[in-house]
């Protein structure tokens with residue numbers, strides 16, 4: 001083997017190890033990156049929850065196959081429908097009022113590198129139609145231009161949405177979905193590959209030169225990581241920043257996890273207030289009733305406070321209390337003469 005070849009191979013080996021983890025899922029991700037980078041330039045769709053490493057895998061595929069060439073990241077939600085064509089394909093001089101020189105679009109800037117379409121689910125339907133042409137590798141023409149140019153870049157798209165459901169709801173084009181789904185790969189959430197946690201945590205600490213103690217690792221392994229690898233990175237790095245010594249123990253990690261757990265519990269509670277046990281959306285009346293009991297609890301039965309918090313008129317608050325049968329709750333906490341009279345009147 002020639003020296004140059006050896007160097008390229010060892011660089012590839014290093015790059016592939018950047019997708020850290022010994023779980024079967026991490027090993028599969030590395031094998032997938034190597035295979036698609038070495039093989040054809042078919043479109044790749046990377047799927048997975050937020051923070052699992054979709055961007056990271058796309059960059060790895062690029063490093064392995066098209067290292068040294070441009071890696072262009074397109075945030076699909078940020079592309080405006082009117083400007084998107086010019087952003088993607090560029091424009092000729094004076095193509096619009098106000099445009100002076102010519103501008104190269106992202107497809108051209110990527111050249112023979114990689115075009116990474118991040119969160120394809122956020123593309124407007126209008127843009128999806130234009131994107132279809134890119135996937136079909138149709139030569140494109142800059143806005144107002146005469147010449148056409150070929151699409152040379154490899155295309156990788158990522159999403160954490162259920163595109164199949166969006167296709168059914170007609171918010172995502174079916175033809176686009178099939179074109180994108182040629183070589184799909186799903187990265188498993190971190191809670192399904194907890195054996196990767198110690199190695200990932202150590203990698204995120206490399207710069208700080210701090211060490212994480214086994215008890216802290218145990219604690220982290222018991223946690224579900226709804227924000228996946230990104231959340232792990234943030235927790236570990238914040239713990240490193242706050243620890244005085246060389247070691248990170250339970251005391252540094254626990255408060256950060258507790259904080260995250262509280263947030264998750266709060267998020268879940270907010271969402272569950274809107275649904276019944278079968279995840280069916282509740283009627284607004286039921287939601288109002290639930291809101292009113294939380295409101296009265298927060299106001300400790302004080303109607304003025306409830307009015308101030310809710311923004312409802314005083315009359316409305318009284319009316320709803322009677323409507324939803326929450327009079328006893330209020331009267332057990334406050335001597336509210338007005339409400340007492342309302343109850344009496346009804347009893348007569």
Ligand SMILES: Nc1ncnc2c1ncn2[C@@H]1O[C@H](COP(=O)(O)OP(=O)(O)OP(=O)(O)O)[C@@H](O)[C@H]1O
Nearest residue numbers: 018019020049050051052053054055056160229230
């Ligand atoms: N296996 C891994 N090895 C090393 N670093 C990783 C790995 N997976 C994720 N990361 C790191 O975790 C962070 C979050 O990953 P990334 O941004 O790729 O997630 P994502 O799936 O694209 O998230 P989002 O859905 O929010 O776009 C990044 O800093 C990334 O480098």
Ligand SMILES: [Mg+2]
Nearest residue numbers: 054055118158
């Ligand atoms: Mg991402």
